[in-house]
Amino acid sequence: MLIGYARVSTQDQKPELQHDALAAAGCEKVFTEKASGAQRDRPELTAAIAYMREGDTLVVWKLDRLARSMKQLIETVEGLEARGIGFRSLTEAIDTTTPGGKLVFHIFGALAEFERSIIRERTRAGLDAARARGRTGGRPKKLSEGDLRVARAMLADETITVEEVARQLRVSPATLYRHMPAARSQVRER
Missing domain, CATH: 3.40.50.1390 (Resolvase, N-terminal catalytic domain)
Structure with missing residues (x-):
């Protein structure tokens, strides 16, 4: 059908x-x-x-x-x-x-795979060239080293919660935990 x-x-x-x-x-x-x-x-x-x-x-x-x-x-x-x-x-x-239609379709598939490989190669070469120039990709970090020092100092005070520190730094608690895994263990100890 x-x-x-x-x-x-x-x-x-x-x-x-x-x-x-x-x-x-x-x-x-x-x-x-x-x-x-x-x-x-x-x-x-x-x-x-x-x-x-x-x-x-x-x-x-x-x-x-x-x-x-x-x-x-x-x-x-x-x-x-x-x-x-x-x-x-x-x-x-x-x-x-x-059989002929299958052959044509598989040739299309092989060309598509070849194209994807070339794109991958070019992307990798471009990233390597950028790294060689000192550039790194990705999203900028939410917290600077100064922010992390402030967070550590605040968390040293047991009366201040991770949520309060995160609110002060305008990030989520998850972001704070990601940058400071020790903060998670401090919460468990309290």
Whole structure:
């Protein structure tokens, strides 16, 4: 059984073009959604996949209707394959139920993996170069060394709680505990 999935990104877009193409391809049922491709939670796609049985084929008008990224596309199609469900994209003429379609899809997958590896390499090289120049990434620390000295001095007074110190320094108690693990043990001893 051929099951169609149509998706439009905005309220202004109309799914009729996709519906016509899916009907011409022989889809017996079509699930339609108005959602961004970047959204992971797409109820109609989930419903379409849940509706399908082994031997069925999910049909889309274009690859970008199913997923926003190559990684997301490959994960979705692999999930379908694991259940014995085929995948077909009308515009790109990819059909994983045929040997040639599987080959094309796996080439797409290999290219996506290659692209991810290159991006990882470039990112790592960029971070290494920045570190060599003395720059470190990440979020700035909430507490300076001076703040930590003040916190230690305040916590030396047993009448002052961690919550009061945190409020004074305008951070959460969890932040204070993260910077001063000894503060946690002081609370337990009291």
